[in-house]
Amino acid sequence: MSGYQRIGIAEAQAIAAREGTALLDVRDARAFAQGHVDGARNVGEKELPNLVEELSKSAPLVIYCYHGNSSQFYARIFAAHGFADVYSVDGGYEAWRGPNAAAPSAP
Numbered sequence: 001m002s003g004y005q006r007i008g009i010a011e012a013q014a015i016a017a018r019e020g021t022a023l024l025d026v027r028d029a030r031a032f033a034q035g036h037v038d039g040a041r042n043v044g045e046k047e048l049p050n051l052v053e054e055l056s057k058s059a060p061l062v063i064y065c066y067h068g069n070s071s072q073f074y075a076r077i078f079a080a081h082g083f084a085d086v087y088s089v090d091g092g093y094e095a096w097r098g099p100n101a102a103a104p105s106a107p
């Protein structure tokens with residue numbers, strides 16, 4: 001099957017926790033530096049050609065952005081390059097971090 005799936009946060013968290021899953025954060029570097037999901041890798045459009053060569057096409061690939069729109073753009077591209085298990089996270093990072101995460105926690 002080609003294409004990608006849109007998934008919610010609970011499913012995204014479950015898939016991201018699986019061994020071998022690649023988790024991509026496609027927001028800008030500044031947003032990533034301010035906070036991101038553990039284990040995520042920050043990537044941009046320029047890196048797409050390298051990523052389609054580098055990442056496993058059979059391993060799950062979970063992509064999130066700010067709200068779940070641009071991650072679909074990336075997901076479509078990976079799927080078109082033969083990635084079999086591609087997910088775009090509905091709600092993006094904003095949903096993933098949850099309503100209680102607005103303020104960074106102080107040490």
Ligand SMILES: O=S(=O)([O-])[S-]
Pocket residue numbers: 065066067068069070071092
């Ligand atoms: O990152 S976004 O396209 O969902 S605003």
